[in-house]
Amino acid sequence: MEIRDVPCPFCGCLCDDISVRLEDNRITGVENCCTLGNAKFLSKSRLQHPIMRKDGKWIEVTYEEAIDETARILSDAMRPLLYGWSGTIGEAQVVGVHLAEEIGALIDSTTSVCHNPSILAIQEVGHPGCTLGQVKNRADLVVYWGCNPIEAHPRHMSRYTTYADGYFIDNTATDRKVIVVDIRRSDGAKIADEFIQVKPGGDYLILSALRAMVRGKDEVVPDSVAGVEKVQLQRVADLMMKAKFGAVFFGLGVTMSRGKYKNVRNAIELVSELNRKTKFTISAMRGHFNVYGFNEVLTWMAGYPFAVDFSRGIAFYNPGETSVIDLLERKEPDACLVVASDPGAHFPKSTIEHMASIPTVQIDPCVNATTALCQVQIPVAITGVESAGTAYRMDGVPIRMKKVIETEFPTDQEILERIVTRIREMRSDG
């Protein structure tokens, strides 16, 4: 049996043209997918039972025992942290936000360590963005800044930009120019019409130089900026101003480097400047398949897109204080629930040291680095393969994820609902 048009639950591209071949409720083949999505669809290893740590050793437990223990840990906590959420669907995220409000927890997502600075910049100066469909059909210039689509979003170029046919583009190979700005000559840089190899931490300077040039103030730009020659910047500024429709995509090279959200703000302001001359848009290359979805869900429910602290009984948002890394660095949480992400692999050492020292619970289908930091892990169905629901593509377009195989594993949503119910029972017992 073959199921067509399956959305891929890996990255923010959410490619929804995947064909999955099935035999006896097992995936035997995948078509149209990139290496990353393919590896996820065909993955075999997973945790088979809930596990719990007892006297320094792991033991297998039932779902009831694991849920009971999780509810007890969260109920007893003074400063619980609920973290993750990007690898699950909106319906489960909704339950997570309700849980956070009910127990006065701080809730944050992987956004905090990827495009948090992009959100801060957008809150300062706005977001001249558009959907990927507009870019595909109209953009004659694409700029990849501080991102490497070939390795992080392998089909971005073939579905939406460089190699995609566009309705208003006669010949995509010749009529669509590509500029890459990166510290490394990545595979994307090798096919670019212009590659700006910037020195580490130099993005802000390059953006400022380009803004001056677009304003017609070339004379204020020195001969070399962050290791890049002025003549190259002039060529790039000309390409940008001559474009009919330019689209900037930026990644963590901009958000994580020195300057952080100020880099993104400068990039947005360059795009605003370019809109005085032509049409330009800017968009973040979001990582997890539903990291954008969490920002949507939390904004509907609490008014803010990430790092919301419910400890005061109201939604309080102050990134830098209520963001997950700062909270862990201050060693504040006395319990932590991790859902659909792996902070053990992706957080700085000092912060995971604190996670290992408090009762931490993980809801995830696979054994991962965070498993070692936990007291309890509850395995669940693989979202987008074994359970359906809503995810948001990197440009904010909601897409219905499909269930392609049957499973006996419960979904994230079911487990979270059972934890909420159990906490209410414990509280009503006094």
Add this chain to the structure above:
Amino acid sequence: MTFILISGRTIPQGSFVEHKLSKGYQRATSTLFIHSLDLYELGIESGDRVNVTSSFGSVVLTTETTEDIQTGCVYIALGPYANAITGGYTHATGMPDYKDIIVEIEPTEDPVPTVWDLMEMVGGVRYGN
């Protein structure tokens, strides 16, 4: 020798992301990409191991030569190895300095730790093997 370390995504890192305890993931995230001239300066060859130290910690990585980054910079896939030498300070932005970390690099014969080893160093307990 002093270098600037940058972390980021690579295809092998992403392919093994659901198998974090596999040898493939360990290899993908413990490889340090370094310019061939810098390898020469260190007096070692591609594939030799180095000890990488920042103000926040130290980790053993395996080198791999590349011409795609400038001398003085080194590159590693994101993951537990990069994070063993990343600090948790965020400049009040919520975002730690995952890129542009100043590191000292010196050759070593020490083995590359496993992901479980790294998790046990912070107080975790390995599951299974």
